[in-house]
Amino acid sequence: MTNACAGLIIARCNKLVSRVIVRSSSLLSFASDRDPKEAEELPVHRYVSKKHKPVNMVYACGLNSTGALGVLSRTKTAKHLTSSSYPHRVHLGDLRISTADCGYGYTVLGTKSKDMIKVYGMGINTESQLGYHKSRRVTDGDDENLHYDFLMEPSPIGIPFEKYKNTKVVQVACGRAHTFVLTDKEGVFAFGNNSHGQCGRRIIEGELFQGSRKIQHISQSRWPSPVKQIACGMDHTLFLLEDGRVYSCGWGADGQTGLGHYNKTAVPQEVKGDLAGVKVVKVSTSADLSLAICDRGHIYGWGNSEYYQLGSVTDATQVHTPMRLPFNTVGKVTDAAAGGTICCLLNDKGQVWVWGYGILGKGPDLMDSKYPEHIPMTLFGQSHFNPDVRVTKVACGMNHFAAVTNKYELFTWGKNKYGCLGIASNRDQYFPWKVLLAVPVRDVFCGVDHTIIIARSIV
Template identity: 60%
Template structure:
């Protein structure tokens, strides 16, 4: 039996029981042919009548689909859209990444002009990337028609990957190893696996890849992929975070390790020197069990189990001004913020910081567009953003923020009802609000489906969501 629209007011092509098709402008004919079978009266039971249309609904066994969306600068290839027109150098609305979204992506790293995607499946290929590849931060890529761009080096390596391409990683066991997280810096990439440690590739000029620094090493066209085993640390690593030119590692037992460039103290190792070997952070973190770390540029933060917040690195923009007037701090210090509750998550950007407490309240400080209007340009202490700006109201009193992220100069927050809000500098439309203007308050981003996570870069943003049905 054919399916017939309940009242024939649909603009889509309709199929009546006569087997013929009709469009909206042939409404009268379809209505006449289907009038004998359409249930116009609400008191008629379709189950008790013969010849009525069958309506099919989605049942509980239907699986929701993972979807990826991205917005921001496309000229570098970071979105993997393979843009050809000079008039589409950026996307101010979230656009679905159909070429990579079918691969069940679970983690994304937004670097400086490039993006790396990872899945935790058991397939041969687990990592993909696109964008700037001048320092082999996407691995080695030879000429591929329509994928790579620019003149190749003597090695045949291309500096730009314009379409999302597989990145081969030398796992010992492709069937057993899972990639649980990916993180990207200015020109280096870290991959966290469940049982083979951390894989790093790209620029290692300051030791940010966690290996020995080789003076004069050429990174363009490099095929070197380094592995840091889990047994290098006191316990297995559970979280990684890349800064501009440094890296942080959080272990299962709550210790934090750092390596890379330390000129602003961002490695937290008690000195301003660079180092290629991940070392244990001490200071106020000594004896404390950390549950989350965050860094993006040259300032770092950590959240411990009891809800206290710690910071180190650059403080030129008041990030650590609540504790010290020093503009560089090389040792982790506790941030004695008051009246902000128990912190469960924190995010550090270029000159901006934010924290989320267990009540779902968001606090911001630093320098830039903080989210409380154009008059608030800087703050030494956390400023609470009203919950109503994230959708809380009399009709939705239970709405609260569950995740917060920072890019270089913009914020993103995900609520418990799957909505995404962004604010801050809107470079190349990275906020996804449909405009190129800066946004001084949290603004809801229109994303099809339920937002699961968001990943922020310098000038682009990637959104992971699930279909509603």
């Protein structure tokens, strides 16, 4: 290269750099002269630092007329969202949600907060299943204290913790109209309808639950072993203790309490039958059927069997004593869920099995089964390219299923009432279908006509 050519190239480069500098200066000048209101409309990009800790986010789908989704319109002119067929983000501010559950038209959320308020609720509150919430309205010039029967957005539930700073909410459980809160140090708290003794306290004839301030507290000292898990059915409650024993109370007309009779029980009593001497690791119920899993991977059932839920061991439609179910081909059971007429279980290989009556997940030709039917893993995303896919969590609503995989993906199927499957459609789903979420799913909870999803944030 000649000196003349080299000089020409250097001159052109200097001229290009000067243009870039002038252009950058003009842009900075333009930005500084811009109206602040216009600057607020510019997109803001957030970048994740190395110190960022992901937090749980809550999504909801299904019926929202009751407020169970806690999703409000963001504009004053828009109508209230009556239902949603795809998951909506529930805006909870800086609340650190750790657990949730779905009742019949309402939702309860538990947090990791060290403040006095650790539990929030939304939805139907006609039986004080979300606690007491006073409103003040003016009627004919007089002040009148009223009770909110519906909470359309997440609202704090006041629970009388003794030492709230050191107490953690381990779990929340919801029934038809009663709620339990399990803590790590202060036992359990219950509120809502107790007409059948489902809150674990004495039944008072004619008791009014609307606007009730009553909160039942059962301390740890009243149990032979600390409570590990609580499961609420329609009008009964199951308590799993750390030593593996199961206690129950509430409505027993279908034998769902498992106490050997069909009567109401106000004080929690131990469930025996085939569970005697067995260490239970999980219980499940949502309507009138109860399931339990022991540490050896066997499954037990009692309660309503009108839809073949217990058809593998009996022809009776009500079973008041736990019976071991002869599901010898499913392997070791690690998780199970009982719906209204449907049931499912998960084995140690991450495989899902379903039985009962309804849309079970193997197409329109399979509507009932006394014995578990295996759902192919390919329907949950397993393939030659993803051979290690396995299901880690299963859940049941009244008529729909949900499953979470080790890839943090959510699949739903069954009756799609009010879009509770979250698949952006109101059609019933006969096979597991992936719910499209851009965040990893950690847990899922199914109600009668809505679903709550806990996902992990990325940013």
